[in-house]
Structure formats: C-alpha cells, structure tokens
Amino acid sequence: MVVGLRKMLCKAGYAVLSLWLAFHVFAVFISPAAMPPASPLLEDGYRFALPYNEALFLNHGYHYFAPDPGASTLIAWEIPRDGDAPAVGRFPDVSIHPRLLYHRYFMLAENVWAFDDETQQDMLKAYARHFAGHFGADRISLSRISHEPSSILRLQAGGKLDDPETFQKDLLGDFDFSADPDEPDSTVARNF
Amino acid sequence: MKEQLGTSSLISVLTTVRRCVDQIVAAWHRFWFDPLDPLMLGIIRLLTGWMLFYNLLTWSLRLETFFGRNGVQPLETVKRLYESRYVFSFWLWIDDQYLWPVHIGCIVVAALFCMGAATRVTSILAFLITISYSQRVPVANFGFDQILGMMCLYLALSPCGAAISADSLIRKWWHRRKGLTQGVAPVRFASARMASRLIQLHLCAIYFWSGFSKLKGTTWWTGEAMWNVVANQEYQTLDLTWMAWTPWLPFLIAHVTIAWEAFFIVLVWNRRLRPFVLAMGTMMHFGIGAFLGMWTFGLIMTFAYLSFADPEIWRTRFAQMHARFTRRVLAASIAVKAEPKEPVHGIVITTGDPQPASLPISAVPALTAELQLSRKHVSSVQIAASMCSVLVIAIDVHHRSSLREHFRAHAFDCRAVDCGDRAMHLLHRQQYSAIVVHGSGYFQTDLLGLVSDVLDYGNVPVLVLLAGGQNSIASHFSQMPVVECRLLPASLREIRNSVESLLARCGNPVTE
Numbered sequence: 001m002v003v004g005l006r007k008m009l010c011k012a013g014y015a016v017l018s019l020w021l022a023f024h025v026f027a028v029f030i031s032p033a034a035m036p037p038a039s040p041l042l043e044d045g046y047r048f049a050l051p052y053n054e055a056l057f058l059n060h061g062y063h064y065f066a067p068d069p070g071a072s073t074l075i076a077w078e079i080p081r082d083g084d085a086p087a088v089g090r091f092p093d094v095s096i097h098p099r100l101l102y103h104r105y106f107m108l109a110e111n112v113w114a115f116d117d118e119t120q121q122d123m124l125k126a127y128a129r130h131f132a133g134h135f136g137a138d139r140i141s142l143s144r145i146s147h148e149p150s151s152i153l154r155l156q157a158g159g160k161l162d163d164p165e166t167f168q169k170d171l172l173g174d175f176d177f178s179a180d181p182d183e184p185d186s187t188v189a190r191n192f
Numbered sequence: 193m194k195e196q197l198g199t200s201s202l203i204s205v206l207t208t209v210r211r212c213v214d215q216i217v218a219a220w221h222r223f224w225f226d227p228l229d230p231l232m233l234g235i236i237r238l239l240t241g242w243m244l245f246y247n248l249l250t251w252s253l254r255l256e257t258f259f260g261r262n263g264v265q266p267l268e269t270v271k272r273l274y275e276s277r278y279v280f281s282f283w284l285w286i287d288d289q290y291l292w293p294v295h296i297g298c299i300v301v302a303a304l305f306c307m308g309a310a311t312r313v314t315s316i317l318a319f320l321i322t323i324s325y326s327q328r329v330p331v332a333n334f335g336f337d338q339i340l341g342m343m344c345l346y347l348a349l350s351p352c353g354a355a356i357s358a359d360s361l362i363r364k365w366w367h368r369r370k371g372l373t374q375g376v377a378p379v380r381f382a383s384a385r386m387a388s389r390l391i392q393l394h395l396c397a398i399y400f401w402s403g404f405s406k407l408k409g410t411t412w413w414t415g416e417a418m419w420n421v422v423a424n425q426e427y428q429t430l431d432l433t434w435m436a437w438t439p440w441l442p443f444l445i446a447h448v449t450i451a452w453e454a455f456f457i458v459l460v461w462n463r464r465l466r467p468f469v470l471a472m473g474t475m476m477h478f479g480i481g482a483f484l485g486m487w488t489f490g491l492i493m494t495f496a497y498l499s500f501a502d503p504e505i506w507r508t509r510f511a512q513m514h515a516r517f518t519r520r521v522l523a524a525s526i527a528v529k530a531e532p533k534e535p536v537h538g539i540v541i542t543t544g545d546p547q548p549a550s551l552p553i554s555a556v557p558a559l560t561a562e563l564q565l566s567r568k569h570v571s572s573v574q575i576a577a578s579m580c581s582v583l584v585i586a587i588d589v590h591h592r593s594s595l596r597e598h599f600r601a602h603a604f605d606c607r608a609v610d611c612g613d614r615a616m617h618l619l620h621r622q623q624y625s626a627i628v629v630h631g632s633g634y635f636q637t638d639l640l641g642l643v644s645d646v647l648d649y650g651n652v653p654v655l656v657l658l659a660g661g662q663n664s665i666a667s668h669f670s671q672m673p674v675v676e677c678r679l680l681p682a683s684l685r686e687i688r689n690s691v692e693s694l695l696a697r698c699g700n701p702v703t704e
Contacts, residue, residue, distance in 0.1 A: 054278045055280060057338075061405070065417065066402065068410060069411065069417050100246075103336075104254070107334050108264060149424050152436045
C-alpha cells in the first residue's frame with residue numbers, strides 16, 4: 001500500500017517536473033519572440049508566461065545589436081557657475097574604471113529611453129540631482145547626445161570617429177532643485 | 193473474418209503507437225534525467241561565482257549612487273515601475289542605512305558560492321542576490337546581467353557543489369576521518385543532467401533570437417552592421433578603423449555572425465560540429481571582450497559553453513594531468529635532493545657525446561640514501577607506484593572508470609578494459625605489474641576461465657574482486673599462487689591496498 005502510494009507520488013512528481021520543464025522552455029523562447037513586430041498569438045503567449053519570466057528574471061529579448069546597431073547615446077550636463085565658466089561633463093566617460101562600471105553608466109544613458117515617459121522623467125531628474133549634488137549646485141541642465149558611427153566612406157575620406165558632425169545634441173531640460181524638498185542627500189550620490 | 197482483420201490491424205496500430213509513445217518517453221527521460229557527473233557544473237559554478245563576486249565588488253565602487261534611495265535609480269520610481277508586476281528584489285525593502293551591511297553580506301555569500309561552500313544554500317542565495325541587484329537598477333542592466341541571472345538560476349537547481357567545491361573536500365575529509373568507504377564510481381545526478389540541458393537550451397534560445405532579431409534590420413543584410421559596431425566609439429576599446437580599408441572584412445563578419453547565431457540551435461547538437469560551433473562562439477565572445485570592452489559578458493557566455501562538455505572525458509583528462517604532475521613533482525624533488533654539492537671523480541658513463549656525462553661515485557650512495565629519505569617523507573606508494581602498471585577488467589563502466597581514476601590518482605599507470613578479449617589484446621602487447629578483475633557481472637565459470645586465461649600470459653599477480661554470490665569460487669583461486677581474492681563491497685583504497693600487498697607478496701613491493 002505504502003509502496004504503491006510512493007510509486008504513484010513519484011510518477012506524479014515526474015509528470016509535474018516534466019510539465020514544468022516544457023513550460024520553462026516555452027517561457028524562455030516566447031519572451032524574445034514577442035518583441036515587436038509580433039503576431040497577437042506570440043503576444044498572448046508572452047503575456048501567459050510573463051509573470052513567470054518576471055519572477056525569475058527571464059523576461060529578456062536577447063536582441064543584441066539588433067535590429068540595427070546605430071548611434072550611441074550619451075548624456076551631457078552643464079552647471080552654471082556665477083562669474084565663472086559652467087562646469088560641464090558627460091557620461092559615459094571612458095575614464096570610469098573598471099570597464100563593467102563604465103558599461104553601467106553607458107546603460108544609464110542608453111536604456112532610459114526604453115521606459116515610459118514618467119519613468120524617463122523621474123530617471124533624468126535623478127541623474128540631474130545626482131550631478132548637481134556632486135557639485136553642490138541647485139541648477140543643472142541635461143542634454144542628450146547622439147553619436148552616430150562614422151561610415152566607411154567618411155573614414156576613407158579622412159574623417160574620424162569623433163568628428164563633430166557625428167554628434168547631435170538635444171537639450172533635455174533645466175533642473176532647479178533650490179525649492180525641491182528632495183534636496184540631494186549629503187551621504188548619497190556623492191562619489192561620481 | 194473482416195471483423196477479425198479489423199481488430200488485429202487495430203491492435204497492431206495501437207501497439208505501434210504504444211511503442212512510439214514509449215520511445216518518446218524514454219528519449220525524454222534520457223534527454224532530461226539521464227544521471228550525469230556534476231564535474232562541469234562544479235567548474236561552471238566556480239567561474240560564475242567568481243563573476244558574481246566581481247560584479248558585486250564593482251557595485252561597491254558606486255553602491256550609494258546606484259542603490260541609494262535618491263541615487264540615479266530612485267527607489268520610489270523603481271517601485272512604481274514594478275507595481276502589479278511579479279518582480280523580486282530585496283533591495284526594494286532595504287533602507288539606505290543598511291546598504292553596506294547587506295552588500296557585504298552578499299559579497300560573502302558570492303565568495304562562498306564561488307568556493308562551493310554550503311552550496312545547496314549559497315547557490316539559491318546567489319540567484320536571489322543576482323536578480324535582486326539587477327531588478328533594483330533596471331536601467332543599468334545589460335546582457336551580462338541577463339546571462340548571470342540565467343546561470344545562477346540553473347546552478348541553484350543543480351548539484352553544482354558536488355564537484356570542485358569546498359563541500360566535496362569536506363565530505364571526503366569526513367569520510368576519511370570516519371573510515372567510511374566512498375562509492376566506487378563518481379556520483380551522478382539526474383538533476384545535473386537537467387540543469388545542463390536547461391543551460392544548453394537557454395543558450396540556443398539566446399542565439400536563435402539574437403540571430404533572428406538581426407534579420408529584422410537592414411544593416412545586417414548590407415553587412416554595415418558590424419562596421420557600425422566596431423566604429424562605435426563608446427563601445428570601442430581597440431581601434432579597428434583600419435577595417436575601413438578592408439570593408440569586405442566587417443561585411444563578412446556580419447554575415448558569418450548571423451549565420452552562426454541563427455543556426456547554433458541546430459548545429460550545436462551535432463557531436464562532430466559541436467567543437468567548431470563552440471570554438472567559433474568563443475572567438476566571437478573573446479572578440480566582444482577585447483574590442484568592445486565587454487569582457488564580463490563575453491566570458492559568462494563562454495562559461496555556459498562548458499555545459500556542452502562531457503564530464504566523463506574531462507574527469508579522465510584531469511586525473512591523467514594530476515598523475516602526470518604528481519610524477520613530475522616527485523621526480524623533480526628526488527633529482528634535486530640527489531644532486532651533489534661538490535663534483536668529485538667518479539664513474540664515467542660513455543654516451544657518445546663529446547662531453548661524457550659523469551655520475552660521481554659519492555652520488556650513488558647519496559642517491560640511494562635520498563631515495564630512502566624521500567620515501568619516508570613522501571608517500572612510499574607514490575614513488576614506486578609510478579613504475580607499476582595495473583590493468584583493470586570490469587564489465588561495468590562505473591567500476592571501470594572509478595578504479596582507473598583512483599589508480600591513476602595514486603600515480604599508477606592504469607588501463608581499464610571491459611572484457612577479456614581486450615585484456616588479452618593488451619597483455620599481448622604490454623606487461624603489467626598487476627591485474628584487477630572486477631567479478632560483478634560474470635558467471636562463476638566465466639570468471640574462473642578469465643583469470644586462468646590471464647595467467648597464461650605470465651605470472652602476473654591478479655586481484656579478483658568477488659561480488660555477492662561468488663564467494664564459493666574463492667577456494668579455487670586460493671590454489672593459484674599469484675591470485676588473491678577480495679570480497680565486495682570494498683572501498684577504492686582497500687582495493688588499492690590489496691593490490692599493493694599482492695605486489696609485495698609477489699616480490700614487487702610497492703611499499704618499503
């Protein structure tokens with residue numbers, strides 16, 4: 001009796017494990033499949049597996065350098081200083097080491113545009129607050145810089161990768177924290 | 193009549209269907225659950241743990257900046273982003289004052305995971321730590337975090353602490369201390385197979401979609417994409433602009449990359465093509481590391497390739513390397529100790545060289561004395577064992593491989609075969625110091641015949657390991673002077689000790 005029950009439980013466990021494996025593989029494959037453009041069928045499948053994928057951090061597209069590797073994005077900041085030239089800078093900055101940390105900053109500039117408008121605004125405000133706090137300033141302006149890779153023809157004609165024409169700068173906004181209750185914390189965001 | 197025909201054809205169809213279903217079920221079981229040596233998972237754990245440890249150390253440089261409540265990833269914004277989503281990150285509940293204690297705790301866990309200490313617990317914690325860091329800073333993530341999360345997830349499901357780990361060392365020490373016998377064969381786990389398969393399939397998914405997503409763009413078709421990557425100054429770590437004068441090269445790399453990524457899912461399952469497919473992937477990822485500065489991403493991807501390696505083959509290779517290394521170290525230590533400090537006149541050995549090699553008279557007793565001394569300092573078995581060759585005959589592959597590895601690990605020159613014919617073939621070509629016959633799987637008469645056949649090749653000492661039910665033939669072997677029997681179960685060490693005592697009895701002592 002006990003042996004029979006044990007055997008049955010083993011079989012049930014085996015069946016559940018097999019079903020989970022099948023579902024897991026489905027979830028892993030469906031997540032990138034539903035990246036746009038995608039059919040409603042793929043989107044439905046994606047939504048079905050979404051909670052599982054989110055919980056296990058498997059909700060990825062794996063679209064590395066796809067569909068087209070294009071311009072990279074940088075964020076420039078400018079802090080006005082009374083009677084002096086403004087303090088300027090941008091990230092990612094190649095002076096950041098180790099390289100893994102550099103990539104973290106690079107992603108801050110690259111990935112923020114993939115989020116909804118509200119999150120974008122909050123993140124940009126956080127960047128502004130961080131750099132303003134670093135210099136003890138209340139006001140700061142941020143710009144988005146798109147850096148197009150130079151073409152083969154440009155290089156062959158004597159151009160360089162950092163030719164000024166390959167950069168396009170767009171003002172993101174001026175941030176004023178003088179009346180902000182979330183004033184930069186003195187212990188946080190100090191060591192950029 | 194018609195009814196009978198209909199019934200019989202229905203039965204045959206059902207039988208065929210049943211057979212097909214059985215085959216599918218068996219194939220499914222073999223694919224996912226066929227027990228596997230966890231060696232490669234142990235190595236993957238070591239490398240992934242090291243990567244996680246490095247990642248956390250790097251976060252230490254900007255912990256407040258990224259993880260602080262008011263850092264560049266504000267906590268409230270991230271929490272709002274995850275509203276009504278099933279995202280886990282313990283960082284979402286940790287206040288700024290606990291940032292460092294928690295972070296240091298995570299680093300310690302990562303170090304333990306890397307070393308394979310308390311791996312059942314630390315592997316699960318490592319996964320939770322990995323996803324918690326990644327989900328807390330969603331904007332700062334990139335491919336490295338995705339792959340690290342994937343690897344930690346599958347390692348948490350696997351017995352990755354069963355090999356190359358502090359856990360396994362402690363287990364061995366404990367067994368030795370308690371005088372417990374270890375299993376004859378290395379332990380294999382169904383969960384090791386399952387985890388390896390999950391890593392393999394996940395890799396296939398990654399490359400499949402990475403390749404197909406590139407086909408959505410135009411520049412991968414025109415070949416310009418690879419140029420756009422190498423000409424991206426923000427990624428670039430080495431100047432590759434010389435490619436502008438050999439444009440066919442980036443175009444070719446672009447086409448090959450797409451073909452390789454899209455077909456990885458098919459080609460990697462072919463045993464013959466697998467080494468080439470993985471070698472190409474390794475080159476690609478090392479290129480990403482060297483030229484685009486993403487070493488962490490490049491390396492973690494190649495670590496996942498180890499799931500395709502055959503642990504049996506690698507275990508044997510490691511054992512051979514270890515035995516070779518041990519022999520070299522011992523030989524070197526003896527040579528150093530025997531070297532005379534002052535050259536004296538002695539025996540001249542003519543070698544035909546213009547300058548004959550001379551071995552001083554004083555060095556001869558010195559060498560003997562040093563050898564005696566070395567034997568006392570180093571394990572005496574190890575010195576002599578390197579000159580002993582053992583042939584193992586065992587039907588079962590596990591018995592065969594474990595005995596072979598054990599003898600090789602103790603510096604014996606060991607070969608193992610699965611049947612008498614092969615053994616005769618080897619004995620015909622080479623003389624062995626001793627032969628070990630594992631009796632399990634043999635009928636008593638066959639075993640007697642095999643031992644007799646082996647003895648025909650000379651008076652080679654034979655150790656016969658008798659399985660349950662074979663005790664009755666022990667008396668037959670007792671009449672043979674160079675044959676010794678040992679009843680199973682016996683530990684590998686006990687078997688080796690029996691071989692050594694047998695050799696000593698036959699005038700070929702392994703010990704002093």
